[in-house]
Amino acid sequence: MTMNPLRNRRFTVAAAAAVVLSFTGAGFASAVPADHGDDEIVVGIKFDQPGIGLKTPDGKYTGFDVDVATYVAKQLGHDPSDIVWKEAKSADRETLLQRGDVDFIAASYSINDKRLQKVDFAGPYLLAHQDVLIRADDDSITKPSDLNNKKLCSVTGSTSAQNVKSKIAPNAQLQEYGGYSECLTGLENGVIDAITTDDSILAGYAAQPEFKGKFKLGGFKLSNENYGIGVQKGSELKEKINKALEKMVADGSWDAAVEKNFGPAGYQNEPAPKIGVIVQ
Template sequence: MNPLRTTRTLVASATAVVLALGTASLAQGAVPADHDDDQITIGIKFDQPGIGLKTPDGTYTGFDVDVATYIAKQLGHEPDQIVWKEAKSADRETMLQRGDVDFIAASYSINDERAEKVDFAGPYLLAHQDVLIRADDDSIKQPSDLNDKRLCSVTGSTSAQNVKDEIAPDAQLQEYGGYSECLTGLENGVIDALTTDDSILAGYAAQEEFKGKFKLGGFELSNENYGIGVQKGSDLKDKINTALEKMVDDGSWDAAVEKNFGPANYQNEPAPQIGVIVD
């Protein structure tokens, strides 16, 4: 046999094995080879004021942004070493599984179905499903008052349907394309209430153009434990939990809540005990 041909065959075979192993690793969510060790990539919402918002000037604001920035600092990364990626609700598990991000902080409620696919640090915030109403509306004082009211949520959301199915079956459910449309309808009197997580509602109500116009019902219709999503089996989970505990202990958590939700008079729950899920 020609020795040169044999050498070429062995090189080609070895190359194929390396490529196959590399492809398999990426499929399992490994960090790409061109990853900069000085950087950390974090998934957040880009369209939720008070939670995670990409502003017109390209900066990022919100409670999740502040929490994620604090965690990154504890992991050894300065703010200018953070790469922010939009984490839409339907994409979060896939982003983690593929290794597109190091972790996700995006109003990410911990539940059993998600926990089968990814791991969660936290919880770092206990939110509740609630309603937002006009500040001068005294007709909605308890959940049952939503009967015969025009109730809005975004298309595809389960929040409004939960109210209609379990709390106020006679509510007039209206679905809009986005929360901003619901807010406009609420402001103009076209709808009577908007429902989703109270933290999200508080973020919208705290916007400068809406200050003083809306109030939260304070109904606590469900418990939503917000967690930090990481890849299944990642050692980041314990490190992030340690960072969250420090954030609570040194007062940074309270400062972030006041900064992002304070203008809406959001009656937030105290910082949750890290690692304890509230049913």
């Protein structure tokens, strides 16, 4: 197994702390993070997005980002058993990377200029688009403007919902819930008419067995979301991960992961993006 560069740095810090402790006899070492071991790699993912990144009740991890991260980790010299999965909520991702709490993050992490000021990105490895999810038997929403006067759901504070309100369908009746699962319940029960966020996230939900045949994607492509793998600023992992992603596409593993996680929802995914090419 190859020694991870971040793991090397943590080991050096821990070793230095041990030297200090041997001279002082104080409890200084308790303030130093414990090293996770030479073979382990810590990867940030979402824990609550079916089809993307999900921690199941039995403690397993599933989703497209999980499959991508597992493939990348293997190319970096780590078996699946070496991976320590860490939850990377949207608001915490930059902090996790900057503190060195994770080696990389694959968590529906869109590349944008604001984030690039704080972290680096490998990829992109998926081009997603903002879209809507509607009931399978609903023929009243066939284009974005049809969302006017419809009850539109997204999570509280979502930029996706605000984008529809400000640019696409200003007369949409915005309903903000605490999570997408609540939106799905409302959509299923007819309380709301559509859900909006990235099409990959929507496809992940729609692909779950309990929702088979109940929902469909609008296919509106309301924005471009270039998913990248986040790493620390200046990390040498960026180029190594890029090579791993190129291999994943070349050997067919990328297509297989897309079909496995999104296929049941009829997700019309974009071809694998070119490394370093950001679609505006």
